[in-house]
Amino acid sequence: MDKSHWRLFKQGVVACIPTLLGYWAIGFACGAIGAVSGFTILQISCLSTFVYAGSAQFLFYSMASTGAGLVQIALGVLFINMRYLLINTYMAQYFSHANRLEKLVGGFLMTDETFGVASQYARTHDNVLPFSWLLGLNITAWLSWIVATLVGSIFAASLPDWLKDSLSFSLVGMFIGLLLLGWYASQTKKFDIVVIIVAMAIVTFSHGIIAANPSSIIATLIAATIGMFMLLKSGSNKI
Structure with a gap:
């Protein structure tokens, strides 16, 4: 890596x-x-390294602990991650100069957070997204996620069984609290509200018709897709 690429990587x-x-x-x-x-x-x-998707991992743990089959879990993870097809489709406009390997690596390591940072960078740099810069962004996020989940798993695994049982609900509450904090700091609150309302409406109207797990997956998929299209349309209007 020459000096210019290394400089972009560090940025x-x-x-x-x-x-x-x-x-x-x-x-x-x-x-x-x-x-x-x-x-x-x-x-x-291994899940954090190869799946690398917070929402999908939470869903994986939830479905696996309730006895869901491998096919159900795989479909659930696939559905909830389909939004990355939309994300990478949008990002493709900034990768016309990249080769196939760079596109593959950039797409594999893209997350909701790095998408926001990278798209903002590209819009302020003549719609150009250097691979070295994106690699530095994505590698940092990826390694941070792996380390964070590793530390959390070691911490929880070291606790006595009676505390683990009570901790499970507390962790769910902690996750909800983090989501709320993220929402208050979000710059797309209007889109977030639409996504929440759509998801809640689907779950409510499908109650008694569709089982809870498939209903949640379908609601997440439809609501996230609607929200992503709204976000992409808003972003394209600003370019």
Whole structure:
């Protein structure tokens, strides 16, 4: 890596720093919930490394602990991660200069947080997104998530069984609290409200018709898709 690429890489690392608190807080809770749900530290670390999606990992632990089958879990994770198709489709306009490997690595490591940072950077730099800069951003976020979930899983695994049972509900409450804090700091509150209302409406009207797990997955998929289209349309209007 020459000096110019290294400089861009370091700038990407610095750009990721404001998002790290969210990664560490939610990652810690995610790792702890995984340990409380009966997964080993190695299994949790592998999920964080290869799945690398907070919402999908929470769903994975929830469905697995309730006895859902492998196919159900795989479909649930697939549905909840389909929004990344929309995210990477939008980001493709900034990658016309990149080769296939760079596009693959950039898309695989993209998250909701890095999407926001990267798209803002591209809009303020003539719609150009250097791969070295994006790699620095994504690698920093990815490693932070892995470390945060690892620390959370080690912490929860070291607790006595009686405390783990009571901790499971507390961690869910902690996750809800983090989501609320994230919402108050969000710059897209209007879109967030629409997503919440749509998801709640789908779950409410499907109650008694569709089982709870599929209903939640369908509600998440539809609401997230609507919210992402709204966000993409808003972003394209600003370019």
